[in-house]
Amino acid sequence: MRSSDLQINNGKIRVALIGAGRFGAKRADAVGKSARSALTVVADVTTELAGAIGQRFGCKTTSDWREAVTQENVDAVIVSTPTHLSSQVSLLAAQAGKHVLTEKPCATSSDQFAAVVHAARATDVLLKAGYNHRYHVSIRRAHELFEQGIIGRPLFVRCVYGHGGRVGYESEWRSRVSLAGGGELLDQGVHALDLFQWFLGEFEEVTGMISTAFWPIAPAEDNVFALLRTPGNVVAQLHASWTNWKNTFSFEVFGEEGYLKVSGLGGSYGAERLCCGLRKRPGDVPEEVWTEFPGPDDSLEREWEEFLDAMAEGREPSSNGHEACRTLQLVEAIRQSALARCMVHL
Numbered sequence: 001m002r003s004s005d006l007q008i009n010n011g012k013i014r015v016a017l018i019g020a021g022r023f024g025a026k027r028a029d030a031v032g033k034s035a036r037s038a039l040t041v042v043a044d045v046t047t048e049l050a051g052a053i054g055q056r057f058g059c060k061t062t063s064d065w066r067e068a069v070t071q072e073n074v075d076a077v078i079v080s081t082p083t084h085l086s087s088q089v090s091l092l093a094a095q096a097g098k099h100v101l102t103e104k105p106c107a108t109s110s111d112q113f114a115a116v117v118h119a120a121r122a123t124d125v126l127l128k129a130g131y132n133h134r135y136h137v138s139i140r141r142a143h144e145l146f147e148q149g150i151i152g153r154p155l156f157v158r159c160v161y162g163h164g165g166r167v168g169y170e171s172e173w174r175s176r177v178s179l180a181g182g183g184e185l186l187d188q189g190v191h192a193l194d195l196f197q198w199f200l201g202e203f204e205e206v207t208g209m210i211s212t213a214f215w216p217i218a219p220a221e222d223n224v225f226a227l228l229r230t231p232g233n234v235v236a237q238l239h240a241s242w243t244n245w246k247n248t249f250s251f252e253v254f255g256e257e258g259y260l261k262v263s264g265l266g267g268s269y270g271a272e273r274l275c276c277g278l279r280k281r282p283g284d285v286p287e288e289v290w291t292e293f294p295g296p297d298d299s300l301e302r303e304w305e306e307f308l309d310a311m312a313e314g315r316e317p318s319s320n321g322h323e324a325c326r327t328l329q330l331v332e333a334i335r336q337s338a339l340a341r342c343m344v345h346l
Contacts, residue, residue, distance in 0.1 A: 013037040013308060018089050019080035020044035023103065027078050027130075028053050034342060037076075037308060038336070043068035052313070068141045069093040076311070078152030079103060080130075082179045083186065087112040094119040094127060101307055103130040105190045108181030110328035117321040118198050128307050128317040131194040133265075135302035137190075137293045138272035139195065139251065143258045145148045145276060146199055151255030157199060157249045158237035159192040162244030163268075165215060165222075175217040185210065185221030185331055189240035189256040192251070193330045196228060196236040199253060203236070208334030214243045217258040226334045258286050266297040 015031050017024055018040050031037045039057040043065040044050040054061035062068055065085075069077050069092050077093040081084055092102045094116055106129050107113035120127035133139055145151070149324035162184075171177040174187055196203070206228050210221040222242035229235050247269045251262040258278035264270035273291040273335035277286035310317035333344040 014040040014073055014075045015043045016074040016077045018065045024080035026300055027080050030300040032057055033301055040205055041068045055209055065089055070096045075096055080083035082173050083108055083181045084179050087116055090116045091119055094123055094125055099125050099126045099311055101130055102129045106324045107184045110325050113325050113328055117325055120321055126317055127321035129319045131319040132303045133191045134298040136297040138262045138274045141274055142262050145252055149158055152257030154234050154255045157234045157253050160239050161188045161249050162241035163193055163247045164245035167241050170215050170217050175220055177220050184222055184240050184242050185224040189224050190327055192238045193327050200230050200234055202229050203228040204346050206333040208337040210338045
């Protein structure tokens with residue numbers, strides 16, 4: 001269902017939101033802020049959550065997500081449910097001919113999500129994974145500079161991402177494998193894996209270690225360490241942690257001519273900052289230029305607008321279904337490596 005086939009209501013894309021929790025409410029805000037989209041229906045098993053969003057946006061609410069995704073007056077579906085339901089909702093939406101934006105990690109396994117990718121392809125609808133970190137202004141600027149070749153041939157990338165949980169975190173759905181599919185790797189770690197692929201492309205070797213170091217959430221993990229290598233011998237290093245105690249985010253790309261460093265994501269992670277360090281010749285101390293982006297985090301709004309652009313233009317969106325499936329394959333390779341204590345070849 002390309003742009004010419006969309007059912008337009010007063011020029012707006014009509015949206016069903018499945019999952020009205022904290023992040024679902026943020027997705028609803030992004031839809032509402034756009035002049036090109038309108039929320040038509042909100043579904044959640046907790047009727048109070050759906051009702052609160054429905055009242056704010058003047059739209060229908062239901063506790064039946066199947067009813068919501070199959071409505072004729074819906075053009076696109078946003079899936080913001082616990083992970084164990086994501087692929088099931090996305091699959092029905094794609095089969096019903098709706099464009100789909102599904103929150104990362106999109107499924108608990110690559111096989112689950114591959115079925116969604118195939119369904120979207122069969123019905124000719126767009127499928128996008130909700131990896132909003134690509135739309136943080138500092139990361140997006142770093143990617144632009146990287147693509148321009150400002151730091152030369154890439155040598156390695158590394159990311160540290162973590163927080164310290166909160167009181168009762170061990171009881172939340174994100175800590176339960178039956179609902180989340182895993183722990184910190186599927187929570188924050190996948191954001192780093194997505195960024196690694198966005199900058200470097202595909203990987204061929206993976207080594208990983210996972211641990212449940214503090215939180216009583218086994219078999220879910222609260223720490224993950226991983227090394228990934230591309231066919232061109234560029235290495236990416238990841239540490240994602242729920243025992244970092246203070247929120248932190250850093251993403252660094254080093255090349256032959258210099259480096260790009262991103263720190264912070266706004267809010268409790270600190271202001272977004274980008275450092276570009278360039279050297280004139282081997283052995284020189286690089287000259288650093290720091291840029292701070294003090295504005296509010298508008299990554300969800302930017303991401304939604306890019307998806308609307310893709311619908312209008314009939315093109316694949318950034319962080320599409322195929323890319324999200326590859327990210328899940330990396331997750332599985334890291335787990336396999338950690339359990340077998342060996343390198344995994346993809």
